[in-house]
Amino acid sequence: MRSPAADDYLKTVYAHTEWQDEAITPSVLAGKLGIAPSSVTEMVKKLATAGFVSHVPYGAVTLTEAGRERALAMVRRHRLIETWLVKTFDYSWDEVHDEAEILEHALSDRLLSKIDAQLGNPRFDPHGDAIPDENLVVAFTPFVLLADAPVGHTGNVLRVSDHDPDLLRAIDEAGLLVGTTVTVSETGVDVDGVSRMVPPGATRSVWLTA
Template structure:
């Protein structure tokens, strides 16, 4: 009989969460070298752990090829993402954390909170469907709903879009975007672009962003009900 998610080591939980998140917003599969970079670990250590994950039925992996989650691995990943994203939301809404401060705290707390406390937090928050960065929060049953979105990089000049997700990998970028009023649910219009800068129209004026920032911002052509 397969082990329940609660019995897996924390390292297993961390790995499957990163593997899942890698392909959540883009189609390219993750490899051992990319996974090592995301985790900040030596390639040899990652290779050994991937073998253990495979032996426990959590991933499929062909040598030098992509790493993919099995159904059990995906279920464990969704369980951990639910924990991580609920905790981030809780810290922002109830403890005054900024959206660029919550990731590291959630990395620790996601392994420590009981399921009972997590359910209480979910109820207290009103069962949110996304975290402070726009990442969807899986339900307790492991159901996840992701909005149709494209990178801001791929929006054309003159197109009006709404921000639905901003990557939390760069805290400095998050602070910069907040200062520029480029936040969730904000309507934007791409006014012009060249290889060095992109001009955006935001509600209170124009903003200039470097092209690198455009690969961290996801937008929708369909405005949500809470457009700011």
């Protein structure tokens, strides 16, 4: 079963649990993909029959080993393309997601390997998400969501969600860039000793090293 739609489903299921433990349900999957729940139910059944997901009616959708491998291959494509667009074509980090969604289905494996080599085999994309290597191995760093970090916690910005371009721009303006060291305060965060307000919604879109 090979189709861009199937790849998008598997990639979305993987990404949902990459930074938190709650499994994805068909209704949440429908919301993330912007697709009618009935269509999601039908595709999940097809993916289950093909051996890519496990699912019981009204329950969570989880990847099988085969599904995880295919999802990681798509995640690798997406994140390498995002990195390529930023480093080679001067895209900003809030512009690359939609472009990568299109290109990830079009580039050949050969071209993707050349892009990876040209970039120096990067481990992380512009948003801090880990890029699976050519063997689909992913490097993880212990993390804490900014919303859950206690006052006084100091850590580097590890990852920023790319879901909302407007929020990405606000996070950029606040100086919460990937790699920046911040200390959680009562009113927001301190960056290089300067107190900064955290944009609304950003505490659930920014992850710090634990």
